[in-house]
Amino acid sequence: MNTSIEVEYWVVDTDGELTEPGALTDVSERTEEEFVEPLFELKTSPCETIDELRAEFVRDLDEVLSKAAAEDKRLVPLGTPINCGQIDRRSGERGRIQKAVVGENFDYAKHCAGTHVHVEKRNVTDQLNALIALDSALALVNSSPYIDGERVANSARAYSYRKKSYEEYPKHGQLWHYVETVGEWHRRLENRYDEFKQAALEEGIAEEAIEEHFSVDDVVWTPIRLRDEMPTVEWRSPDAALPSQLLQLADELETVMERLHHTTVEIETDSDPRNTGHVTRDGISLPAFDVACDLAEAAIHDGLESAEVVRYLDRMGFSVDDYHPISTRIDGRQYVTKADARDLRLEYANRLEEDVEGLIDVVDV
Template sequence: MNTSIEVEYWVIDTDGELTSPGELAEVSEQTEREFVEPLFELKTPPCETIGELRTTFVEQLDGVLSKAASVDKRLVPLGTPINSEEIDRHPGERGRIQKEVIGENFDYAKYCAGTHIHVEKRNVTDQLNALIALDAALALVNSSPYYQGERLANGARAYCYRKKSYEEYPKHGQLWHYVDNVGEWHRRLEDRYEEFKRAALEEGIDERAVEEHFSTDDVVWTPIRLRDEMPTVEWRSPDAALPSQLLRLTDELETVMEQLHHTNVEIESDSDPRNTGRVTDDGVTLPEFDVACDLAEGAIHDGLESTNVSRYLDRMGFSVDDYHPISTRIDGRQYVTNSDARDLRLEYASRLEEDVETLVQSMKV
């Protein structure tokens, strides 16, 4: 099954201050700038095996880190910059329209760095439903509890998107209900596009501008998306995190996705989050949608500290004890100063470099 990863990392200078990626965005065809100044993105091509994905991801990231060292820049694997000065969005008509429609809360997204995992489309209905049910797995790699110094939740990035940025447009930023077929998913996209278009027109935005910069494929943020051009099913909920964490998460997610094609997939009627959901040799059982939402909420607010979340993920095939989310390591303060945030960014830039070096050495064995 073809699988790929897109990950965003903050770029800092040697003092821990956020800075532009500069030449890092030009290292290869797989590197680019993101929509705000201090974010850098690395995209792997589709890889047929997890082993190939691991090699490709690590080699590309190692190359970027070598370039970064030569220009006194570093990469930071945190879901938010913890605390920082104002971050600017790159100028562009698409961003301007979104800000006009969504309002000031759209600015929360400027402080978020995440990971997108793509899996090859196969039996798409089961894939969509399984990814909805597995959204709580974001807890495995939560990497920042803080937004502009304030503690929000174990997963501050997911909280910002779902509770803040799209607060007024929940159907554009929340989990969608399970579907009976792919056509139902596409109809929802069409409805969301029309909803956004109406709101834009009410704000006085020219209809042609909306049609030029938005389509049914890209008008929503939603945690799960269908990408026709790749073609993949995309899970967008995880934070940026250490490469080894992301590779483990992708490996275990891909294992569940692969199993969907060889077994029965059912939605359980048991609404008790202590028992619902499991992946076994006999089949894949998904929890009721409301339970899946509750588990995702628990993953955002409490992470793996939620017993229901950790036990559920274990039943669904994830090796929960092997994950050590950054959020849990750096949590504990109600407020983090700019100075302390710089120190944390420097600390986790070092941890990312050490993590990549360990992965590089393991590939040589």
């Protein structure tokens, strides 16, 4: 099954201050700017095996780190910058329209760095439902509890997207209900596009501009998306994190996605989260949607401190003890000063570089 990942990292200078990626985006065709100035994105191509994915990701990231060192820049694997000054959005019509529609809360997205995992489309309905059910696996790589220095949740990024950025448009930014057909999913997309277009028109945005910069395929920012142009099913919930942890998460997620094609998938009706959800040789059982949502909420707010999330992810096939979320390591303060945030960014820039060195030792790049 073809799998790929996209990860966003903060770029800092040698003092830990946020800065633009500059020449880092010239390393390859898979290195890009993001919609805010201090973010950098690395994409992999679709890879047939996880071993190929791991080798490509590590090789490309190592090249970027070499370029960064030459430019006196570092990459930081945190879901938010913890605390910093103003973050500027890159100029562009798409962002301007989003801000006009969503309002001031759209600025919360400027503090978010995440990871997207793409899996090849096959039996898409089961893939969509399984990814919805597995959304709480984001807890495995939560990497920052802080926004503007304030502690908000174990995954401040996921909290900001779902509870703040799209507070007024929850159907555009939160988990969708399970579906019975792919057609049902597409109808939802069409409805969300119509809603967004109408809201933009009411803000005085020209219809031509809306249609030029938005489509049914890209008008939502939900945790799960269908990407027709790739074509993949995309899971967008995890934070940016250390490469080794992201690669393990992609590996274990792909294992479940692969098993979907060789077994039966059912959705349970049991509302007790202590008993629901299993991946076994006999089949895959997904929890009732309300239970999946409760588990996702616990994953955002409490991470792996939630015993129910840990037990559930274990039943679903994840090696929970092998993960060491950064959020848990740096949590514990109600407020982090800008000076301490700079120190944390530099500390985890070091951790990322060490992590890549360790991966190079075991990966054939």
